[in-house]
Amino acid sequence: MAFGGSSIYKGSDLIHDYSCSKCEENDFNTEAQHFCPECEHYLCDKCVRIHGEYFKKHVVYGRGDIQKWAGFSMDRCDQHGNKLEVHCDDHQELCCHVCVSLNHRLCSSISHLPELARGFLKSAEFKQLPAAVDKIKSRLDELKNAKMKDKASLNDSYRNILAEIKALRKELNQILDKLEQKTAEQLDSMMKELEKSLKDDIETCSHMNELLKIMMDKFRQIAEKNKETNCYVGHRKFQTKLTEAQNLMHEIQGKPGEALRFTSNISIMPFLRNLHMFGATEIVISLAKRLDSDYVFLGQGSKTYSVRIKKDRNTCKIMGICELPSRDLVIADSNNKRVKLLDRKCKVTAHLDLPAHPKHLCHTTGSEIAVISDDDKIHEIYILIVTRGQLQVSRKISTDHSCISIAYHQDQLYICSDSTLYRYTMDGQLVKVIKKNMLIWKCAVSPDGERIYITAFSGDKLITLDKNGQVLSKLRDSELKYPSGVCVSPSSHVFSCGFESKSVVQVDREGKQTLTTVAMGSNGLTCPMSVWFSEHTSSLIVGNGDDSIVAIKMC
Structure with missing residues (x-):
């Protein structure tokens, strides 16, 4: 040594x-x-x-x-x-x-x-240590915050699933109550029918018995007077009535004996006994790990899916897309005034009609979605929940201004008119007017809530604001002509689509420069109007205005 x-x-x-x-x-x-x-x-x-x-x-x-x-x-x-x-x-x-x-x-x-x-105190390695430690500490804080959000999301999904289980139990109770009611109604109907038949026979026997008693009293009175003619007539009438009584007795006695008997549906109990649970709860594993926000993606391949259903009278214009924890997609079909639920294979499995055009939507927590329904007279936000594969209205918020875009962050709704950005509580109370007098088409909020991204459709700009409404940057790019949709992934990756340029670009988190073009017309983009990044599948979902959505695999 x-x-x-x-x-x-x-x-x-x-x-x-x-x-x-x-x-x-x-x-x-x-x-x-x-x-x-x-x-x-x-x-x-x-x-x-x-x-x-x-x-x-x-x-x-x-x-x-x-x-x-x-x-x-x-x-x-x-x-x-x-x-x-x-x-x-x-x-x-x-x-x-x-x-x-x-x-x-x-x-x-x-x-x-x-x-x-x-000589180590004078070295660059020694002098750079505090900055390196600060960087790692900052990354650890970001990771901690991300995990805290994951924990909050997990708690939300737990509460939503528990509510879904209770809703299923309530629905089963309603089904069983209805079956019980119909079975009891059938029993009541049969009981009334048999009671009426027996009551009629009892009344008939009583009536005949009373009639015979009256005739016998009168016949005895005639017999006491010893008038043969009258006695003969009375006897003949009595014989006729006795024959009638005997025929009536034979008729009643000839009726079959009737009783009630219940046979239960034998398929119900074995089926219920064989059930171990109402349904299966699964852990949804993200296929894509959380990446650094400066990670640049590359489109690897794309597939186009039709989202048109038979009830659609107009061309489907997909103005908003979001993904649920179950990996089902929810899309806003503005032209048909319809919100649609898509399974993992992008097949429409359910829909809900709204009174006005759904201009945009966003995921809030668990299986809940906030959808804008807006036209000249209606300015509403519907809070929907997905229960057992169906879209149901949970509650409604009305505003006194137009609504064209919506985003969610920590129990707050960011709602845009065509010129103003507002922040509301989830129960519809106005918290703050964040920004006035600006062109707005769509908005998205960063996971930490520090940045708000706005697309100005007619202004050809992607505008980045801080949480107080101060303009941080304005981005123009030839690959982002007429910017329409914008989204931010849970790992802070920013994507925006250009309607006229038929493209989707990835933008740095500051919103100052385009990092790359991840999709274009050759990927199936015809008139992109909305975009969503799925970290579950590492896919970019783009909503077109021609009955279709496009799923682009990212790497």
């Missing part, structure tokens, strides 16, 4: 896991039995007594609390607690004398730390 300088061993050659710091200063190698975290000194039995006389208020831990010994010390070995003295060049490790004895005896090159550190 090549090693320059004096021996690293002081005093005896005994190896201790922790050596007394004070004894080491006097070239003695004594095993430490105590540790003072305030002094960051390891102490033997003799030195701890002297330490106690000078520092009576210091808390000292013995061997019984050895787990508390490993305080963070920059110049101490993390494993043995001894002072770091050398550097193993073979393993690129800082070592104390115990490390060398146990793990580095056979290493070819070990250097003294004072020799390696000579």
